[in-house]
Amino acid sequence: MPPFMPSLPAVPGTLDLWRFDRTLSAHLNPYSHVLMLGPSAMSNGERDLIGVYVSALNRCRFAYRLHVEVSTLFGLPRAALDALWEKPEPDGFGPKMRPILAYARTLTRAPASATQADANAIYAAGWDEQTFFQAVNIAAYFNFMNRLLNGTGVDGNRDDFVRLARQIVDIGYVGRT
Numbered sequence: 001m002p003p004f005m006p007s008l009p010a011v012p013g014t015l016d017l018w019r020f021d022r023t024l025s026a027h028l029n030p031y032s033h034v035l036m037l038g039p040s041a042m043s044n045g046e047r048d049l050i051g052v053y054v055s056a057l058n059r060c061r062f063a064y065r066l067h068v069e070v071s072t073l074f075g076l077p078r079a080a081l082d083a084l085w086e087k088p089e090p091d092g093f094g095p096k097m098r099p100i101l102a103y104a105r106t107l108t109r110a111p112a113s114a115t116q117a118d119a120n121a122i123y124a125a126g127w128d129e130q131t132f133f134q135a136v137n138i139a140a141y142f143n144f145m146n147r148l149l150n151g152t153g154v155d156g157n158r159d160d161f162v163r164l165a166r167q168i169v170d171i172g173y174v175g176r177t
Contacts, residue, residue: 004153012154013062013164014145033173035141041131044169045074046097049081049090050104050135051142056084057108060146062156069165099125104139 003012018025036047048071055064068081080092090101099121106114122132148154 001153001155003155004151008152008154011157011160012152013156013160014149014154017148017152017154029173032141035134035137036168037172040134041128042100042134043074045071045076046093046100047134047138048074049076049093049097050100050138052081053084053088053090053101054104054108054139054142055146056088057105058143058146058150060150062149062154063142063146065156065158066161066164069161070168073165073169096125096127100127100131100135103135107136107139108143 002010008016015025036051037044040047048067052064052067052071055067064085068078071081072078077092083092084090088105090098093101099118103114103118103122106118119132122135123129127135
């Protein structure tokens with residue numbers, strides 16, 4: 001799919017979008033870095049899984065494919081990640097992640113329908129309020145990025161995803177401007 005903005009390269013990435021306003025990435029990249037790679041009760045792979053799942057629900061090919069690569073580097077099973085695109089049912093990631101992914105689905109599909117019972121299911125699985133808040137932020141962040149990428153027609157290619165995934169794992173988000 002070609003991008004919707006004629007000045008973008010034929011196969012653009014997020015860095016190409018930030019050239020329209022570098023102040024946006026100056027704030028977003030540090031937020032992304034702390035959210036996805038900073039201290040957390042969730043592993044880096046578990047946090048990235050939320051992003052993969054939200055991106056599959058939103059049919060955002062760029063974020064989905066990139067974060068499948070990132071999640072794989074963090075040790076998540078590729079077959080289960082790949083299956084999320086065709087059937088966004090989060091099987092194969094353990095019972096502790098099930099309520100977090102269910103809540104991410106609610107926040108993606110019908111955010112006004114979120115309830116205390118949804119939060120309580122996350123707490124019952126052994127997560128604390130900090131993790132709950134972080135999961136909400138990750139779902140919100142990926143919903144935002146999915147809309148930005150889909151809305152501008154940014155689709156990317158596999159070679160870029162492998163390279164960018166390695167960069168995210170090795171240096172994080174702050175080195176990307």
